[in-house]
Amino acid sequence: MVKKQILKQVVYRIKYKKKKYIHFWFLLPCFVVVCFLIIFPLLYSLHLSFFSWNLTTAYLGKKFVGLENFRSIFLEDARFWRTLENTLIMVSLAVGMEFGAGLGLALLLIRQIAGRKLFSVLFLIPMMVVPVVVGMVWRLLYHTSYGLVNFFLRLCRISSGVDWLGDASAAIFAIIIADIWQWTPLMFLILLGGLLSLPKEPYEAAQLDGASATQIFRYVTVPLLKSIMAIALLLRTIDAFKMFDKIWMLTQGGPGLATENTPLYIYYKAFRYFDMGYATALSYILLLIVSVIATFLLRSLFVSTE
Structure with a gap:
């Protein structure tokens, strides 16, 4: 009898946890779309701001310059x-x-x-x-x-x-x-x-x-x-x-x-x-x-x- 009650409680907890987190699975597709369309471009563009990359010489690749772009903007770019x-x-x-x-x-x-x-x-x-x-x-x-x-x-x-x-x-x-x-x-x-x-x-x-x-x-x-x-x-x-x-x-x-x-x-x-x-x-x-x-x-x- 005790084993049956314990088994019922375990089954109930498993079902409850599934129901508790099920809304996250419904939100997951939206989260993936947001990451792809907003978060990834933001992070990539932030990464790009630390590089010198001119598309006319794209074959030379990107050159890491750190904060040089920001320094040039504030101190040299009238x-x-x-x-x-x-x-x-x-x-x-x-x-x-x-x-x-x-x-x-x-x-x-x-x-x-x-x-x-x-x-x-x-x-x-x-x-x-x-x-x-x-x-x-x-x-x-x-x-x-x-x-x-x-x-x-x-x-x-x-x-x-x-x-x-x-x-x-x-x-x-x-x-x-x-x-x-x-x-x-x-x-x-x-x-x-x-x-x-x-x-x-x-x-x-x-x-x-x-x-x-x-x-x-x-x-x-x-x-x-x-x-x-x-x-x-x-x-x-x-x-x-x-x-x-x-x-x-x-x-x-x-x-x-x-x-x-x-x-x-x-x-x-x-x-x-x-x-x-x-x-x-x-x-x-x-x-x-x-x-x-x-x-x-x-x-x-x-x-x-x-």
């Missing part, structure tokens, strides 16, 4: 610092203005005004357009002779015309304007969803206390919406650091280096000069910069939710 400056300018101005415009529109359309649903739907259209197409459209709009932007500037007698894509001082703002046009709807959508999810009780209490609209926004809306704001800024900032399509279609980094950002510089290094080791080192430096900024935004998100 072009990297220029492209990083352009990247930070584009990201800060574009994301900042998209956030401000998106928040303003969300606060406006949360009110019961006529046609707000129709406007909300129409306002999302730019976000659905492929970035390459956005670049092509804005290239036509910025055309010096027959572009609509210069046409309205002349019509309003503001200017006789601006060489938006040929003037070094104007080209970077031309790209930022195109990016704002496309991605402000994303900020609007996230922030509008956040505003609609806020509880009504704090607003009712603030109104009973006689708080003004500015005070309600500052002391009620912003604290309650802080986590949503952090998420919106995090998503858009990470995406803005990867901006490539619009720059390529509008200026290809010109005139000179006026609009060349770090992703475009990495592209040139990898696929124009074929210096794969140097290009991967640049990629990891950009990854580190984005990770630091993302960590800061995530910390602000967690602090706001505590």
